[in-house]
Amino acid sequence: MSLINRLKNKITGNNKKDVVLDKIKNQKENSSIKKYEKGLSKSRKSFSHKIQSLFVKHREVNDEYFEELEEILIMADVNATLTLDLIKYLKQKSQIKKITSLAEMNDLIFEHLFNMYNPDEITEGLNLTKGELNVILVIGVNGVGKTTSIGKLTNLLKKDYKVSLVAADTFRAGAVEQLKIWADRNQADITTPVKPGADPASVVYEGIQKAKENRTEVLIIDTAGRLHNKENLMNELKKIYSIIEKEIGAPAKETLLVLDATTGQNGVVQAAAFNDVAELTGIILTKMDSSAKGGIILSIKELFNIPVKFIGLGEGIEDMEPFNLTNYLYALTEGLESNEQEE
Numbered sequence: 001m002s003l004i005n006r007l008k009n010k011i012t013g014n015n016k017k018d019v020v021l022d023k024i025k026n027q028k029e030n031s032s033i034k035k036y037e038k039g040l041s042k043s044r045k046s047f048s049h050k051i052q053s054l055f056v057k058h059r060e061v062n063d064e065y066f067e068e069l070e071e072i073l074i075m076a077d078v079n080a081t082l083t084l085d086l087i088k089y090l091k092q093k094s095q096i097k098k099i100t101s102l103a104e105m106n107d108l109i110f111e112h113l114f115n116m117y118n119p120d121e122i123t124e125g126l127n128l129t130k131g132e133l134n135v136i137l138v139i140g141v142n143g144v145g146k147t148t149s150i151g152k153l154t155n156l157l158k159k160d161y162k163v164s165l166v167a168a169d170t171f172r173a174g175a176v177e178q179l180k181i182w183a184d185r186n187q188a189d190i191t192t193p194v195k196p197g198a199d200p201a202s203v204v205y206e207g208i209q210k211a212k213e214n215r216t217e218v219l220i221i222d223t224a225g226r227l228h229n230k231e232n233l234m235n236e237l238k239k240i241y242s243i244i245e246k247e248i249g250a251p252a253k254e255t256l257l258v259l260d261a262t263t264g265q266n267g268v269v270q271a272a273a274f275n276d277v278a279e280l281t282g283i284i285l286t287k288m289d290s291s292a293k294g295g296i297i298l299s300i301k302e303l304f305n306i307p308v309k310f311i312g313l314g315e316g317i318e319d320m321e322p323f324n325l326t327n328y329l330y331a332l333t334e335g336l337e338s339n340e341q342e343e
């Protein structure tokens with residue numbers, strides 16, 4: 001019997017996971033789920049495949065099993081509090097349900113992850129208004145994938161909005177050229193600094209004037225990667241925010257923090273630092289495809305009240321998806337399901 005049917009027989013009451021599995025089964029051809037499955041394959045190996053491998057080592061649920069499970073969760077970057085809560089829950093539940101087999105434990109883990117979160121939770125999209133000039137500011141430390149994500153985001157948004165770009169990274173040689181390439185690929189307008197090292201706020205000012213003239217609806221601002229020297233960052237952001245307010249008469253619609261999933265808990269530290277100085281409205285989590293630490297999303301959810309709005313699943317222009325918790329959890333835990341079916 002398939003896992004889905006088995007669970008349906010076994011679990012009574014309204015179980016969110018059943019609903020989710022049904023939905024996913026019906027949408028297997030959905031290209032977004034396929035992208036998630038592919039992009040999260042490394043994370044899946046370090047999560048569900050490792051949990052499966054406990055089958056080989058342990059015949060039954062015991063203290064050693066729980067210790068190893070805890071280690072797997074921590075290594076997958078599920079934060080410590082969440083890991084301990086999860087282990088505590090699994091220990092209690094397995095006692096109550098008198099679970100001794102690892103197959104049933106896998107059921108429990110799979111089920112609990114889906115029950116912890118609302119599978120119907122619609123990730124907030126971007127807060128954009130058609131027909132108006134909406135500004136999106138993109139910030140984050142060096143090399144996390146800001147410019148690449150702007151290229152991908154432009155590709156996603158250009159179907160519905162007129163998008164223009166601003167190269168306010170006046171600091172790094174080559175940064176302007178890099179954004180220009182993405183602008184060309186997307187056939188989007190771009191405002192560049194008049195000279196290297198120009199004041200980023202002045203480029204933003206120019207960008208807004210041009211945007212008003214050519215009826216841009218979404219203006220995306222690329223900024224220089226910087227380590228979190230809070231004072232400098234705060235001053236620079238203040239200047240940019242005030243130019244936006246003054247020139248548009250409304251604040252930036254989105255300030256997106258870009259985090260690199262491969263940096264693990266360091267990303268969590270960056271989120272905390274940026275959250276102190278910027279009015280963050282969302283996170284773009286990049287390089288999920290290169291990371292084995294998919295648990296970082298659960299950590300971010302646990303620690304900050306900032307939605308992950310997009311995840312980067314590769315280097316190509318199409319390799320960024322709006323974040324979808326159901327697809328993500330499914331792609332992370334999928335191995336557990338096939339393990340069940342093979343039994």
Ligand SMILES: Nc1nc2c(ncn2[C@@H]2O[C@H](COP(=O)(O)OP(=O)(O)OP(=O)(O)O)[C@@H](O)[C@H]2O)c(=O)[nH]1
Binds near residue numbers: 147312314
């Ligand atoms: N595999 C993978 N690589 C990515 C992803 N996003 C960005 N990259 C790569 O990460 C590297 C850095 O990307 P950039 O977009 O230049 O990063 P940045 O934050 O703009 O960097 P600075 O401007 O130097 O601060 C590039 O080689 C990108 O191709 C992703 O989702 N997956």
Ligand SMILES: [Mg+2]
Binds near residue numbers: 169222
């Ligand atoms: Mg850049």
